[in-house]
Amino acid sequence: MSSDTRILGIEGTAWAASAAVYDAATDDVFIESDAYEPDSGGIHPREAAEHMHDAIPRVVETALDHARDTYDGPSSEPPIDAVAFSQGPGLGPCLRIVGTAARALSQALEVPLVGVNHMVAHLEIGRHTSGFDSPVCLNASGANAHLLAYRNGRYRVLGETMDTGVGNAIDKFTRHVGWSHPGGPKVEAAAEGGEYVDLPYVVKGMDFSFSGIMSAAKQAYDGVSASSASGGSSDERRESDGGVPIEDICFSLQENVFGMLAEVAERALSLTGSDELVLGGGVGQNARLREMLESMCAQRGADFHAPEPRFLRDNAGMIAVLGAKMYDAGDTLALADSRVDPNYRPDQVPVTWRTAERELGAGRGGDESESRVRGAEALVTLEPDAGRVTKRRESKTYRHPALDDRLRRERTTLEARLTSLARREGVPTPVLSDVDPLEARLGLEYVGDADLRDALTVERVRDVGRHLARLHRAGFVHGDPTTRNVRVGRRDGSSKERASDGREQATDRTYLIDFGLGYHTDHVEDYAMDIHVFDQSLVGTADDPDPLREAVREGYREVGDERVLERLRDVEGRGRYVVDDDQT
Secondary structure, three states: OOOOOEEEEEEOOOOEEEEEEEEOOOOEEEEEEEEOOOOOOOOOHHHHHHHHHHHHHHHHHHHHHHHHHOOOOOOOOOOOOEEEEEEEOOOHHHHHHHHHHHHHHHHHHOOOEEEEEHHHHHHHHHHHHHOOOOOEEEEEOOOOEEEEEEEOOEEEEEEEEOOOOHHHHHHHHHHHOOOOOOOHHHHHHHHOOOOOOOOOOOEEOOEEOOHHHHHHHHHHHHOOOHHHHHOOOHHHHHHHHOOOOHHHHHHHHHHHHHHHHHHHHHHHHHHHOOOEEEEEOHHHHOHHHHHHHHHHHHHHOOEEEOOOHHHHOOOHHHHHHHHHHHHHOOOOEOHHHOOOOOOOOHHHOOOOOOOOOOOOOOOOOOOOOOOEEEOOOEEEEEEOOOOEEEEEEOOOOOOOHHHHHHHHHHHHHHHHHHHHHHHHOOOOOOOEEEEEOOOOEEEEEOOOOEEHHHOOOHHHHHHHHHHHHHHHHOOEEOOOOOOOOEEEOOOOOOOEEEOOOOOEEEOOOEEEOOOOOOEEOOOHHHHHHHHHHHHHHHHHHOOOHHHHHHHHHHHHHHHOOHHHHHHHHHHHOOOOOOOOHHHO
8 A cells, every 4th residue: 555545435225424534644644434323123214314415515524624734745636535325235315415515525626536345444443453464354334244254356145144144133133122222231230130031043145134033032022021121120020921131142142153254164164174253243242242253353363453432333444444445556537437235245345455365265283294174163183094083063162152062962963864874875985983972072974085165167066966955855955065074085085996807997975074063854944045055165166166156056956956047046135234223
């Protein structure tokens, strides 16, 4: 980045009308914000736009005054080099106001315009303040939640929510119980006095869903009388009506929702081989979420960074910082190209400002010259010469002990059962030699000589499509079919076997492993999600994923039901920035 770049940034995707000035020479970020606060309920797009219309001129003028006061150049020159603005994703009416203001200022000062993706800015401010090289980013915001990693010139979405953003999900619960916006801090405060109760926990590879847990939380709350919810100790309330105290629900919401986010973040670190994680988004201000992520990273030897709170909530500082990087890379906009995009996904952004830097996703993690490999869930001891693998699911320090114990036992049992069932359906899998659910330990046959991630070919990926179709035809899903959960090569680690005439011939088998997130189902939606999980892992680990993505569909089509592929197209259309119906 140029040492003297100065950028004025404008943010206004939903809540915060914000303007900022970033001075690269001093790394100083000045931010002026005016947040919209609804009188009741969630966000009201019309009211948010009205607030933006009134507040944007004020915050921009304050930021511009700061730029003039701190500028030591000629008075005849503008005090900034460019105007950066949040081009999306967000609420269309709010984005249009911000876009109009940015264009007007750019023309008035005769400086270039830079269009910034709001979610990429959350990632880049974490990378900027941490000094990390190429981290995985967990974005946990009101309207979204996803995992990003850089590969092949773009930030790839490794996993995301399949229904609603994490902040919006929590707000749905708090509106149900009558708490005013914002709900997140109120849940965090109430959770301090709570105890753990069982709630749904839904992870699908590196994707996740919040609808089930929020419905369960509302139902648990509805079993508590008004008098019991308003006072008395939790023990007294349990004795009085048998319902679930609000403190316990809030505590368990945090443990499960944030546990899901920490788990998928660990899966992303394992898939990509990264040892760096940054947090972005307003929900990142929650102390329990940061504690979980820090604990997870410490346990696996990774580094974790959360920016200071002013950079986690929606703010123009992150827009200005990323705007400076884009400006220095020559990534500016003509007025004709500056239209806002409410559904602007981070993986649509060409990352022009870091093309020469290290990428993730191939050839790291799981080096089989070592006898122990750390996966996302387990420590795996490899004995290739003996043809054995011992897998033990570790206790996760970030998870509540009751939840952790249940998940480890359930997943160990499921993995054993579904691994054997898959073999009976003609899918190559390891043979089990030992199962100990109490110790969360499995003994398995050593198969293949590489993870698919490190040996991708079209035919191997087509094989995975066929294998998944066979599982689905038998009425169950793998649950986590990533390129690290597929092994390729011979069972004994060689790549050749003898033909009937005694000559060696090349062989290539594709094995599915790690069925711990699998389950029995007859829903087309679940089958489509299984393919979607594998598809995302291809995007995150392949240099040229498109032929591979087509190959998995071709393989599936040979064996499976076309309706699943039709539903897959619906699944792929989700994960966009949308406002929930009950917030409008």
